[in-house]
Amino acid sequence: MFGQDDRFLNMFASLVKFSPLVPLGSPGARFQPVWVEDVARAIVTSLTLQETVGQTYPLVGPDEFTLRQLIEMVMDMSGHRRPVLPLGSGASRLQAAVFEHLPGKLITRDNVLSMSVPSVSATPFPAIFGRAHTMAAIVPAYLTHVTGRARYNVLRQGAGR
Helix, strand or coil: CECCCCCCHHHHHHHHHHCCCEEECCCCCEECCCEHHHHHHHHHHHCCCHHHCCCCCCCCCCCCEEHHHHHHHHHHHHCCCCCEEECCHHHHHHHHHHHCCCCCCCCCHHHHHHCCCCECCCCCCCHHHCCCCCHHHHHHHHHHHCCHHHHHHHHHHHCCC
8 A cells, every 4th residue: 555654665765865775575476555645435325335344355456566667666766766676585585674673663574574465456456446646646745754855746747747
């Protein structure tokens, strides 16, 4: 899930702002991120519809990404392009074993294990709850507090430049 104060994309935006290199564990992990407000809308809507009682729905975003693609998107939006050093599975576990002992637990071994299973769905966001928003439509506006460059890029794009 992504949203204005998430600990995922915002964390990466902060890291790439100060790091000259991004050592990336599990770069091929697959995600289909969904906007937190789309999920909230689905939950509220499901409370009012009889046909949703006892049902389970895949609440996923419209686009699939690898972890590396998500990091590259954050770098593009923030204006902080950095070289990415993809780590293999052993190095990913080692990185997590070290990082889980640091303040803030950037990544844990459990995170690495969970990323070995794709977080995607063949079934799209249910139309009964409306349409899920793309990351490209939402993320640039909320990364503004991490970097002023994101707001600049949104305004520039809106001006057709």
